[in-house]
Amino acid sequence: SHLHVLTISRITSFFSFGQSAEIDVVLTDAETRKKAEHKTEDGKKDKYFLFYDGETVAGKVNVTLKNPGKRLEHQGIKIEFVGQIELYYDRGNHHEFVSLVKDLARPGELTQSQTFDFEFTHVEKPYESYTGQNVKLRYFLRATVSRRLNDISKEMDIVVHTLSTYPELNSSIKMEVGIEDCLHIEFEYNKSKYHLKDVIVGKIYFLLVRIKIKHMEIDIIKRETTGTGPSVYHENDTIAKYEIMDGAPVRGESIPIRLFLAGYEMTPTMRDINKKFSVRYYLNLVLIDEEERRYFKQQEITLWRKGDVVRKSMSSQATIGAQRFEGSVSSESALEKAAREDSA
Numbered sequence: 001s002h003l004h005v006l007t008i009s010r011i012t013s014f015f016s017f018g019q020s021a022e023i024d025v026v027l028t029d030a031e032t033r034k035k036a037e038h039k040t041e042d043g044k045k046d047k048y049f050l051f052y053d054g055e056t057v058a059g060k061v062n063v064t065l066k067n068p069g070k071r072l073e074h075q076g077i078k079i080e081f082v083g084q085i086e087l088y089y090d091r092g093n094h095h096e097f098v099s100l101v102k103d104l105a106r107p108g109e110l111t112q113s114q115t116f117d118f119e120f121t122h123v124e125k126p127y128e129s130y131t132g133q134n135v136k137l138r139y140f141l142r143a144t145v146s147r148r149l150n151d152i153s154k155e156m157d158i159v160v161h162t163l164s165t166y167p168e169l170n171s172s173i174k175m176e177v178g179i180e181d182c183l184h185i186e187f188e189y190n191k192s193k194y195h196l197k198d199v200i201v202g203k204i205y206f207l208l209v210r211i212k213i214k215h216m217e218i219d220i221i222k223r224e225t226t227g228t229g230p231s232v233y234h235e236n237d238t239i240a241k242y243e244i245m246d247g248a249p250v251r252g253e254s255i256p257i258r259l260f261l262a263g264y265e266m267t268p269t270m271r272d273i274n275k276k277f278s279v280r281y282y283l284n285l286v287l288i289d290e291e292e293r294r295y296f297k298q299q300e301i302t303l304w305r306k307g308d309v310v311r312k313s314m315s316s317q318a319t320i321g322a323q324r325f326e327g328s329v330s331s332e333s334a335l336e337k338a339a340r341e342d343s344a
Contacts, residue, residue, distance in 0.1 A: 020065065021072050021110070023143050023154035025079070027059040038159045039131045039265075048159040051125060051139070057081055057158070058119040061104060061143045065113050075146035077105040081120045083127070083139045083160075085276045087226055089233070097274050098124060098139070107146075125160040127273050128305075133235040134226045135277045162268060163307030164195075177285065177297040184208035187285060189257075189299075195306040196266055200283070202257035206249045212290040216244040218257060219284040220264065221298070226277045239281075240264050261303075269302045 027033060027049060036050040051057065061079055065072055083098030100123065104116035130137040139160050144153040170191045178184040184207040189200055204216075220240040226233045242259050249255070270279040281303050287295040 019150075019152050020067060020070070021113075021145060021152055022064045022066065023145065023152055024062040024064070025059060025141050025143050025154055025156045026062065027057070030059070036159045036161065038129060041131055041136060048157055051123075051158050051160050052163060053125045053160070054122050055125075056119060056121050057123055057141070058117075059141075061116045061118060063110060063114050063116070063145060065110060068112065072110040072145070073147070074105070074109065075107045075148065076103060077116065077143075077145050078103050079116075079118045079141060079143045081123060081139070081141055083125060084137070085274055086136045086138075087276065088134050088136070089227075089231075095274065095276060097126070104143075126162075127160070128162040128268060128270065129159045130267060130270065130273075130279065132224045132226075132277070132279065133237070134224060134233050137273065137277075161305055164268070164304040165307065173283075173299055173301075175297060175299060177295070178208070179211070179295065182208075182210045183213075183287075183295070185287075187297075189283065189301075191301075193302040193304060194261060195304050196268070197262040197306065200257065200259040200261065200301075202259075204244065204255045204257065204285075206251055206253045206255075209249055209251050213248055213287050214290050215246055215288040216249070217286050218242045218244060218259065219286060220259075220261075220266075221282045221284050222266070223280050223282065224277065225280070228275070239266060266303055268305045 030049070034050045035047040037045050038048050039045055061077070063072075063077065079102050081098065081100040082096055084094045084096045086094050100120050102118050102120070104118065105114075125139060127137055129139060138157060140155050140157045142153055142155045144151050170193045173189040173192050174186070175188075176184070176186050186205045186207060187202060188204075189202040191198075191200075194200060202218075219238050219242070222237045222239050224235040224237070226235075240259070242257070244255055244257060266281065267279055269281060270277070272278050280300060282298045282300050285297045285299075289295075
């Protein structure tokens with residue numbers, strides 16, 4: 001049995017369990033860079049460094065040897081910047097839409113702890129970070145010390161927001177909903193595109209009321225669509241419920257609506273992101289009569305993230321990135337620009 005123990009201890013020291021070095025990734029502007037709250041997969045919220053399209057990602061990789069005096073042989077040290085989409089029903093299969101690598105050291109050995117600088121210049125970050133019901137889009141830095149048996153690596157997530165400027169074409173939404181000879185309603189919302197801190201202002205006109213309506217509300221519905229072809233998944237989520245009235249409306253009545261979006265957790269509208277998923281928002285007008293029948297009318301709205309406030313403190317490279325933001329929203333007019341500069 002003594003022999004047995006000896007053999008085990010020999011094997012243990014030979015494989016030296018545990019990592020022989022620790023890696024740490026530190027951003028150059030960690031002191032000043034803004035952080036944003038972002039939901040993780042388990043529903044918790046964490047704060048991450050916030051980046052925009054076109055901004056440089058730079059910093060240091062610290063490799064700290066755990067046993068000073070003991071050399072660390074390696075097959076090279078590198079850092080990657082990765083943007084990837086993961087569909088939950090297709091676990092482990094990551095779709096990378098951004099993948100950049102910088103080699104920090106050639107194969108060799110470290111005799112002491114060392115720090116390596118890195119810089120990814122004006123990185124394209126085309127999509128917004130997103131954690132959904134069936135899909136996750138994330139950006140992260142991954143530093144790796146390559147070794148024969150087990151690589152030592154460290155990941156650091158960041159959050160990316162896509163910015164837009166004010167959409168020039170923003171027509172109001174006018175719709176009629178009716179059941180012949182029973183009910184005729186006209187409703188109007190002031191815009192079809194709203195920024196995330198906006199207010200939906202609207203009016204509902206009752207032109208004909210012959211059924212007893214007891215309840216009426218507007219819901220904001222978020223629809224996440226993942227997959228393609230036969231394997232498309234739709235996940236509907238009611239984000240907000242806004243009661244318009246309790247009780248019966250009369251003919252000729254007009255009811256105002258003011259729905260503040262800032263209080264709800266929403267993302268910008270995402271259309272066909274990298275051909276993998278979409279996130280769309282709908283206003284759903286719901287009427288319930290005394291016999292519990294439900295009547296509803298749905299209308300898509302576009303949500304966008306307003307960049308003007310942030311842009312004052314934002315670097316010029318991020319501004320360029322923001323202006324490059326994809327087509328659903330075009331650049332602001334000269335008049336709006338002047339107004340914005342006056343108010344600043």
